[in-house]
Amino acid sequence: MEKTGVEVGKLRLKFWSTGAVVRDAISLYALLLFNFVIPLITLPYLSRVLGPQVFGLLTFFQAFALWASVVIEYGLNLWGVREGGKAREDSAELGRLAAGILAARLVLLAGVLTISIPVAFFIPIFKDNLVYVIWSLIQAIAFGFSPFWYFQSTGKITQAVALEFCFRLIATTMVLLFVDAPQKGWLVLALQGGFGMVTTLIQLAWVHREVKLPILFSLFGLSLQILAKGRGVFLLRLLQVIYSSNPVFLLGITADPLVLGYYGGADKLYKALLSVLTPVVQAVYPRVADFTYSNPGKNHVILRQTKWLLGMASFVLAGIVLANAHLLIAVFLGHAYMPSIAILRILSLSIPLNAFNSALMMFHLLPHGMEVMGVRALLLGVVVHVIGILGLGSLYAGVGAACTVVSAELLVFTTLWLCLIKRRCMR
Numbered sequence: 001m002e003k004t005g006v007e008v009g010k011l012r013l014k015f016w017s018t019g020a021v022v023r024d025a026i027s028l029y030a031l032l033l034f035n036f037v038i039p040l041i042t043l044p045y046l047s048r049v050l051g052p053q054v055f056g057l058l059t060f061f062q063a064f065a066l067w068a069s070v071v072i073e074y075g076l077n078l079w080g081v082r083e084g085g086k087a088r089e090d091s092a093e094l095g096r097l098a099a100g101i102l103a104a105r106l107v108l109l110a111g112v113l114t115i116s117i118p119v120a121f122f123i124p125i126f127k128d129n130l131v132y133v134i135w136s137l138i139q140a141i142a143f144g145f146s147p148f149w150y151f152q153s154t155g156k157i158t159q160a161v162a163l164e165f166c167f168r169l170i171a172t173t174m175v176l177l178f179v180d181a182p183q184k185g186w187l188v189l190a191l192q193g194g195f196g197m198v199t200t201l202i203q204l205a206w207v208h209r210e211v212k213l214p215i216l217f218s219l220f221g222l223s224l225q226i227l228a229k230g231r232g233v234f235l236l237r238l239l240q241v242i243y244s245s246n247p248v249f250l251l252g253i254t255a256d257p258l259v260l261g262y263y264g265g266a267d268k269l270y271k272a273l274l275s276v277l278t279p280v281v282q283a284v285y286p287r288v289a290d291f292t293y294s295n296p297g298k299n300h301v302i303l304r305q306t307k308w309l310l311g312m313a314s315f316v317l318a319g320i321v322l323a324n325a326h327l328l329i330a331v332f333l334g335h336a337y338m339p340s341i342a343i344l345r346i347l348s349l350s351i352p353l354n355a356f357n358s359a360l361m362m363f364h365l366l367p368h369g370m371e372v373m374g375v376r377a378l379l380l381g382v383v384v385h386v387i388g389i390l391g392l393g394s395l396y397a398g399v400g401a402a403c404t405v406v407s408a409e410l411l412v413f414t415t416l417w418l419c420l421i422k423r424r425c426m427r
Contacts, residue, residue, distance in 0.1 A: 038172050039272040040332065043265075045176060046188065047333045052261030054182040057129065059264030060252035061189060063245040065136035065143070068116065070241040072108045072144025074227065075234040076101050077152075078366060084153030095211035098150055102204070102213070103223035105145055112140070125252060131186045139193030142200045147207050164199055171195035235371065239378035240361075243408070244271075246385040247401045254390065255397065263398035265333045266343035270351075273321060277313055277355050280306060281362050307359050314355035321348035339398065346402035353409035360416045370423075377415040381408040 047055050080101055084094060120126045120133045151160035171191045179187050207213065227234075248267060251260045284306050321328065325344040329337055365374045388404030 038168065039268060042172060042175055043268055043272070044332045044334065046179065047265055047337060049180060050182050050185050052265070052336060053257040054185045054261075056252070056257045056259075056261030056264050057125075057132065058185050058188055059248055059268065060125065060260060061129070061132040061136040062139075063248040063252070064133075065139040065189070065193070066241055066245050067249070068112050068137060068140035069143035070238050071112050072105050072140060073146070074104065074108055075238070076104065076226070077146070077149040079226075079229070080147075080149030081152045082366075084149060088154055091211045094150070094154070095213055098147065098207050098211055099213040100223055100226045101147075101149075102145070104226045107223055107227065109141065109144070113137070123253070129186075132189060135186060135189035135193050139189055139196055142193055142196030145200050145204070147200075147203050150207050151203075160203060163202060167195045167199045235375045239375055239382060243378050243381050243385065243412075246382060247389055247405055250386065250389045251398070251401060259397045262337060262339045263343055263401055265337045266329070266340040266347060266398065266402070269328060269332055269340075270321070270344060270347040273317060274351055274354060276317060277310060277358075280310060280313075281358050284363070303363050306363070307356075310355045310359055311352065314352040318348050318351040321345075321351065343398045343402045346399065346406060350406045350409040353406070353413050357409065357413050357416065360413075360420065364420055365416075373416070373419050377412045377419070380415060381412040384408040384411055 046058070050058065080097070083097060088094070116133070116137060120130060126133050148160060151157050171194075174191050175188055178184065178191075248260070248264055251263055284302060322345055325341050325348065329341045329344060333340060361374050365371060385404055385408055388407060389401050391400075
């Protein structure tokens with residue numbers, strides 16, 4: 001039966017006033033605020049202390065660490081939220097799931113190291129900066145093994161966020177105290193990776209204390225099953241990160257470090273601003289995953305309200321960045337990065353597209369098990385990145401790369417929208 005406007009309004013109000021949703025959203029926004037403030041503090045400092053060339057080098061290896069961490073993480077934080085929610089009341093099953101995910105990540109880590117070690121000795125930017133390679137791999141391990149899925153699925157986000165907050169604050173403080181010359185650019189990775197590793201180890205110990213993880217070696221078979229079940233989410237998540245960091249990575253291999261520094265500075269500022277929208281998606285996703293089949297009517301209300309909020313916020317944010325790009329670059333990067341102004345203005349055009357793409361993937365593809373559709377759309381975007389950056393990037397440097405990013409976002413959005421309309425998954 002179709003709900004009346006009054007009933008829909010009450011349902012919407014009930015959802016947004018639910019204690020768990022509000023608590024999770026507040027916790028994630030607290031972490032976001034900290035993650036948003038950190039770049040606003042460290043970005044002006046590091047861009048000036050390191051200079052465009054070393055800053056570009058740091059940006060490249062942070063992108064490499066992100067790539068490697070996603071291979072290790074395998075999309076299992078998203079998959080784990082979905083599966084962990086089903087076993088929330090069964091500690092034995094939660095423990096078996098957590099141990100299986102951990103064993104699967106150990107298998108993936110072996111693969112990452114097998115590929116990374118030869119690469120470090122053959123590709124010039126890796127071979128000439130081995131200390132960056134080592135610490136970027138440590139950072140990848142710390143992020144890749146994070147059991148954040150457990151805290152999301154069991155409703156303990158607040159505690160996990162508090163832990164991350166403390167150690168990121170310590171790492172940021174030490175960066176500001178000890179990184180005072182271009183020669184110490186690697187120390188940024190070392191501090192971020194080192195304290196990230198401490199955070200992850202504490203969280204894993206926390207999970208073990210609550211659910212008593214079985215012996216990992218006895219779960220090798222389960223780990224292979226998990227890898228097989230999670231491959232769709234993994235491909236989607238991997239392509240999301242490749243899609244996001246591809247411009248920096250491709251410019252790092254093909255362009256001058258100075259060009260990479262100009263683009264990397266604008267890209268970091270753009271992503272810091274874009275992260276304002278992330279907690280809405282993260283807080284709502286577990287409920288959408290739960291209500292997609294159990295309560296479609298309520299799910300429809302949640303989706304409509306959330307997408308409206310994301311859309312309005314993304315357009316406002318894009319307008320602010322577009323109108324104030326000169327001021328943002330001057331304040332957060334410095335006058336040595338003036339070529340980054342045009343890059344940031346172009347990237348601001350993709351903010352609404354990025355928000356819509358995230359909503360389509362997290363609220364429609366994943367809950368319906370249609371990861372393959374997202375993989376295909378993002379693969380098209382990656383192809384556009386490669387062709388566009390190797391073409392436009394070589395001719396127009398960072399501006400060409402930024403134009404490629406906007407074009408790829410538009411292509412991904414169009415592809416996802418048309419596919420979902422065709423399958424009648426958009427309401």
